[in-house]
Amino acid sequence: MNKSELGIIGDAELVEELSLLTTQTARMRARMADIMAELERRRCAKSTHPTGARR
Numbered sequence: 001m002n003k004s005e006l007g008i009i010g011d012a013e014l015v016e017e018l019s020l021l022t023t024q025t026a027r028m029r030a031r032m033a034d035i036m037a038e039l040e041r042r043r044c045a046k047s048t049h050p051t052g053a054r055r
Contacts, residue, residue, distance in 0.1 A: 006014065 001017070
């Protein structure tokens with residue numbers, strides 16, 4: 001949606017769009033946090049393996 005489209009839609013639609021984007025942003029942030037936590041868990045797991053251990 002560009003600026004010219006924003007000018008022609010009503011307040012309710014703008015609020016609805018903002019709500020949708022806010023929800024999507026929250027989901028993306030939560031997913032990013034999950035991914036970062038998993039990467040950290042894997043990094044820590046690698047560093048705790050004995051030196052000679054192989055998978």
